[in-house]
Amino acid sequence: MSKDVFVFVEQRDNTIQKVGIELLGKARELADALNQDVVAMLLGSDVKSKADILIKHGADKVILVEDERLKEYTTEPYAKAINEIVKKYDPEIAIYGATSIGRDLAPRLAARIHTGLTADCTGLEIDEESKNLMMTRPAFGGNLMATILCEDFRPQMATVRPGVMQALDTDESRKGEIIEEKIEFTDADVNVTVKEILKLESKKKDITEANILVSGGRGVGGPEGFQPLEKLANALGAEISSSRAAVDAGWVEKDRQVGQTGKTVRPELYFAMGISGAIQHLAGMEDSDLIIAINKNADSPIFEVADLGVVGDVNAIVPKLAAAIEREKAIKAEIN
Structure with missing residues (x-):
C-alpha cells in the first residue's frame, strides 16, 4: 500500500538547494494531514553530512544514495536511482522542484513509474474526503488556476516552483533515520560524460533569494523608467524585478x-512601482512581508494587497525617495 510523502532534494556542488528545504516544509504539512512520514531523497557524492539538515527541516527519514557517478546531475543515473527508490518504498506522494533538474527528471520518472505528473504547481493540498492530493497550477497562459487530481495511480507526483512554499525553521531537536541505499549502475546507465563545467558568474542575485525587491511595471513608461528604480534598489541593497508587461516589452x-x-517571491519588502496588480502578478508576490505600491491610478488592484499605497507618478516619486534614502544613509555614516 502506498505510504509517505517523498521529496527529491537537489544538491549542487554538495550544497542543498533552497527549493528542497521549501518542499520539505510543504511535505510536512501534507504528511501530517495523512498521518504519514516525510521522506527526503538525497543523491550525490560525499553528501551524507547534509542529511541531518533535512531532518532538522521536517524530514522523518532521509534515503541517501552516494556514488561518484551522482556527483553532478545527469539524467539517466539520477532517473534510475529515484525509480528504484520509488518502486521499493511505494510512496503516496512524490514532489520535485520545478527547476532545470526537476523539470528534466520528474517527467522521465512519471513515464517509467506509469503515473501522472502535474508540473509547475503553485499549491498543494490534501482533499479532506478522498485524501487525494489536490495539485494547483496556472492554466491557459496564467489566466486560470487548475486543480488536478491523480486518483488512480501512485505516487501522486508534482513539480513545484521555487519560492512558492514556505520552509520550516530549523528545529535542532528533531531526530530522524538515515537509510543508505546502494544502486548498481552499469556502463549503459552512464550514457553522458560531463567533461567540463562552466559557471556563469553574475553579480545579480536570484530574485527568489532577495530580501528586498524593487519591481517595475508598464507604468514606468519604458526601459529608461527602470533607471530610477535601479538607483533606489542600489540605495536599499535590493534587486530589480518586474511585471510580465515589462518583460514582454x-x-x-x-x-x-x-x-x-x-x-x-516572498521578500521582506516589495516595492510595486507602476504595476496595476493583475491577478497573475499578485499570485507571485502577495505573500511578501511588506508591500509598498506607487501607482497614479487610485483604483489599481495592487492597492488591495499593499500595506502602504501612494497614488502618484512613479517617475516623479521614486527619484525623490532614492535621494532621501541616500541622505539618511550619509547622515548615519557621519554619526558612526
Whole structure:
C-alpha cells in the first residue's frame, strides 16, 4: 500500500538547494494531514553530512544514495536511482522542484513509474474526503488556476516552483533515520560524460533569494523608467524585478519576472512601482512581508494587497525617495 510523502532534494556542488528545504516544509504539512512520514531523497557524492539538515527541516527519514557517478546531475543515473527508490518504498506522494533538474527528471520518472505528473504547481493540498492530493497550477497562459487530481495511480507526483512554499525553521531537536541505499549502475546507465563545467558568474542575485525587491511595471513608461528604480534598489541593497508587461516589452530580462508565468517571491519588502496588480502578478508576490505600491491610478488592484499605497507618478516619486534614502544613509555614516 502506498505510504509517505517523498521529496527529491537537489544538491549542487554538495550544497542543498533552497527549493528542497521549501518542499520539505510543504511535505510536512501534507504528511501530517495523512498521518504519514516525510521522506527526503538525497543523491550525490560525499553528501551524507547534509542529511541531518533535512531532518532538522521536517524530514522523518532521509534515503541517501552516494556514488561518484551522482556527483553532478545527469539524467539517466539520477532517473534510475529515484525509480528504484520509488518502486521499493511505494510512496503516496512524490514532489520535485520545478527547476532545470526537476523539470528534466520528474517527467522521465512519471513515464517509467506509469503515473501522472502535474508540473509547475503553485499549491498543494490534501482533499479532506478522498485524501487525494489536490495539485494547483496556472492554466491557459496564467489566466486560470487548475486543480488536478491523480486518483488512480501512485505516487501522486508534482513539480513545484521555487519560492512558492514556505520552509520550516530549523528545529535542532528533531531526530530522524538515515537509510543508505546502494544502486548498481552499469556502463549503459552512464550514457553522458560531463567533461567540463562552466559557471556563469553574475553579480545579480536570484530574485527568489532577495530580501528586498524593487519591481517595475508598464507604468514606468519604458526601459529608461527602470533607471530610477535601479538607483533606489542600489540605495536599499535590493534587486530589480518586474511585471510580465515589462518583460514582454523587452525592458527587463525574463529571469526578473514576478508572477504566475514568472517567479514566485516572498521578500521582506516589495516595492510595486507602476504595476496595476493583475491577478497573475499578485499570485507571485502577495505573500511578501511588506508591500509598498506607487501607482497614479487610485483604483489599481495592487492597492488591495499593499500595506502602504501612494497614488502618484512613479517617475516623479521614486527619484525623490532614492535621494532621501541616500541622505539618511550619509547622515548615519557621519554619526558612526
